[in-house]
């Protein structure tokens with residue numbers, strides 16, 4: 001771990017965009033539990049069930065140090081006013097249109113939220129200087145790279161979805177703002193994040209929904225188990241721990257610019273079919289009866305990549321941490337939450 005590593009500074013004001021989202025909610029909660037002041041913003045869009053977003057917000061409301069503002073980050077004037085009024089020290093930009101497949105059908109919203117919205121955050125950080133801007137990138141920037149594990153120094157100029165292009169663009173934009181306006185910034189390439197209260201648009205959540213709706217699950221791996229897809233599945237608590245440790249520790253990266261990009265992934269990829277079998281087992285445990293998915297195999301989807309696998313050495317060197325939660329442990333927590341939340345038997 002670096003010599004000058006700083007613990008979470010509880011005297012600072014943290015602005016978290018996408019606070020009603022999966023990762024934003026858990027990060028906000030963890031900071032609030034430790035007594036930090038958190039300004040959460042989110043446009044509560046209906047990309048997935050908004051009830052889940054309201055449930056998350058309800059869990060944050062009782063913290064005195066929490067302020068929630070419903071706003072779209074593409075609204076430049078309101079974003080500037082929020083920075084002016086609340087003077088955040090640390091900004092964590094998690095608001096974005098997520099999802100690889102959705103970006104094939106709905107490109108506009110990716111440009112609006114991920115490019116224009118992120119540009120507004122950068123501009124606000126320029127005009128109302130902050131100690132650190134931390135922002136979400138994605139493992140999808142590695143595209144169809146063959147060399148595994150994926151390292152932060154790898155060539156990532158071949159994104160295979162518009163979603164990935166917007167995330168790579170964010171890294172370039174942040175570098176430029178860091179260089180020109182001395183904004184300390186850190187980009188985080190998250191690797192398939194899962195857990196309780198997660199995103200219903202993600203496969204593991206959809207599989208559980210299908211089971212209880214009596215529908216088969218579609219597996220986009222060509223039914224080829226020898227050459228199955230691999231994913232570095234990362235449990236939500238590990239992602240939050242990684243972000244928290246980086247918050248007060250901006251780094252100096254290439255060309256002496258205060259901008260750096262880190263992978264946060266499990267560093268232990270699983271075959272998609274192993275993940276699905278584990279999910280079946282965990283659901284059976286939660287329900288106290290044996291359940292099995294009815295499986296339909298389909299060709300891999302455009303924009304999907306065959307494998308994701310993170311190196312975590314850079315993260316470990318910086319903050320002395322690497323994600324380690326096993327899928328058995330993480331998925332059990334997800335299925336226990338799911339069965340309780342949706343009251344399924």
Ligand SMILES: NC(=O)c1ccc[n+]([C@@H]2O[C@H](COP(=O)([O-])OP(=O)(O)OC[C@H]3O[C@@H](n4cnc5c(N)ncnc54)[C@H](O)[C@@H]3O)[C@@H](O)[C@H]2O)c1
Pocket residue numbers: 017018019020021022023024041042043044045053071072073074093094095096097098099112113117136137138139189190191192193194199
């Ligand atoms: N979950 C993952 O596996 C994963 C992997 C890689 C990267 N990421 C990135 O991490 C970040 C958080 O992801 P998540 O899984 O929590 O997603 P999420 O969709 O649950 O959270 C994003 C939140 O941002 C809000 N939002 C979207 N556009 C907005 C806008 N224009 N203005 C204000 N709010 C807006 C949404 O309402 C949502 O609540 C995103 O940037 C995502 O691209 C996530």
